[in-house]
Amino acid sequence: MARAFAGPGKYIQRKGEIRALAQHVTPLGSRALVLVDPAVADSLQPALAAGLEGVTVRFERFGGECTHAEIDRITAATATPGSAAEVIVAVGGGKTIDTAKAAAIRTGARMVIVPTIASTDAPCSAVAVVYDAHGVFAETLRLSRNPDTVVMDPDVIAAAPPRFFAAGIGDALSTFFEARSNAESRTDNYVAGGFPRTLAGLAIAETCQAVLRRDGIKAMIAVRAGLCTTAVENIIEANTLLSGLGFENCGCSAAHGIHDALTRLDETHGLLHGEKVAFGTLCLLMLENRDPAEIEETIRFCRAIGLPTRLADLGITEDVPAKIERVAAAALKNPGAIIYATPVTLSVPLLRDSILALDAFSATIR
Ligand SMILES: [Zn+2]
Structure with a gap:
């Protein structure tokens, strides 16, 4: 009669919550790498800058596909000697989120997920799907941890196509x-x-x-x-x-x-x-x-x-x-x-x- 259940530590859904992001990041660490989908990087920049006030932030643009090479790149960026990020904040769709989750597991960083579209199951799970550079499914990674916090802002979701x-x-x-x-x-x-x-x-x-x-x-x-x-x-x-x-x-x-x-x-x-x-x-x-x-x-x-x-x-x-x-x-x-x-x-x-x-x-x- 064995059984088991997993999920993210917290799920928060509220309009405007992206402007209160620091409140969810700071308890997990003071230095964050923010991996942003290029599709929303410019439009969300003011909200992210305001929302992450007080957190030492480094922004990285997502490369467009969740490949092993992209996971390696974000892992290296997160683990920069002397200024390693304690938290990875993923801002984007499923592939951005999966890349951030895989890199966070490798570096030991905590995870805050900020979906910009309500289009996949990626935000809450400890599963990441890896593709090759041409977008062909390669493998599914089972990660050892779920995201710590998922922040869903309906204003952001409503602005997406x-x-x-x-x-x-x-x-x-x-x-x-x-x-x-x-x-x-x-x-x-x-x-x-x-x-x-x-x-x-x-x-x-x-x-x-x-x-x-x-x-x-x-x-x-x-x-x-x-x-x-x-x-x-x-x-x-x-x-x-x-x-x-x-x-x-x-x-x-x-x-x-x-x-x-x-x-x-x-x-x-x-x-x-x-x-x-x-x-x-x-x-x-x-x-x-x-x-x-x-x-x-x-x-x-x-x-x-x-x-x-x-x-x-x-x-x-x-x-x-x-x-x-x-x-x-x-x-x-x-x-x-x-x-x-x-x-x-x-x-x-x-x-x-x-x-x-x-x-x-x-x-x-x-
Ligand atoms: Zn799915």
């Missing part, structure tokens, strides 16, 4: 369905080397799903109109805290396994993580042969949010069966891959045909 918010909903959409895969296949979670999930972990994944269904479409419409409502704030929490805790404590399965393999197709490189995960989630439901009403409802939800539901939406229009066969083979290649947390006896033909069948099923939904 709505597409990121939609992608976050796509990533969060996988959380409950993948938790169910893991429960049915009795696969361990990502906590402390792998444990059965806690009741709390499953409850969080279920709540994530309920909040998406209740508030997702309302929130998306509000964000597109530049508005911040209670539904928007709830979805920010669902995309970041509920989804982040849900996946780490319950596990990923084929939605992310298919995502990882899709990164091998050049056509998908312009797509965001959560967009590919949303499509992978639909494929997961077909692979697990779920109730058609559930698949249809999920397709309709994705369309209302603006998430892909067809291979053509991912840009995959030519040579489709051969490409999907390659995706299926890549997804199953490593026997330890997360896709094996699915309660199905997997094979390349079954996975290939499930993806193609989901595409055909989606074409029938008007």
Whole structure:
């Protein structure tokens, strides 16, 4: 009856909180390296400078991809002899955050995460995903610590393009369905080397799903109109805290396994993580042969949010069966891959045909 649960030390969500950042950094250390996504470096500079008053700060611009080389660079910058940073503050999206987390583990620095988009599960977890310089999935790192503090400022999130918010909903959409895969296949979670999930972990994944269904479409419409409502704030929490805790404590399965393999197709490189995960989630439901009403409802939800539901939406229009066969083979290649947390006896033909069948099923939904 073993079980284990992990999460960040603190999660704070409040409008304007970026201007109070020092309050969350100072208890962890007086010298900070701030790794900033270049996309927001200029627009957030005044708020960050005001928010970090009193902290000795060194700014570094993120290089654009979470590669081993970028992690090495930030590790070296953090550990500069004589002025080593005690805290790494990550300001940006999932790849900026994962790079900062990996570097913090190597140097022993504490971690404060300031997401600028509500688009992935990176902020809360002790997992970092490494890509090669071309954006192809390379490996998943399981880190020994979760971030100390996550500071979510809805004003910052609302200023980002709505597409990121939609992608976050796509990533969060996988959380409950993948938790169910893991429960049915009795696969361990990502906590402390792998444990059965806690009741709390499953409850969080279920709540994530309920909040998406209740508030997702309302929130998306509000964000597109530049508005911040209670539904928007709830979805920010669902995309970041509920989804982040849900996946780490319950596990990923084929939605992310298919995502990882899709990164091998050049056509998908312009797509965001959560967009590919949303499509992978639909494929997961077909692979697990779920109730058609559930698949249809999920397709309709994705369309209302603006998430892909067809291979053509991912840009995959030519040579489709051969490409999907390659995706299926890549997804199953490593026997330890997360896709094996699915309660199905997997094979390349079954996975290939499930993806193609989901595409055909989606074409029938008007
Ligand atoms: Zn994800």
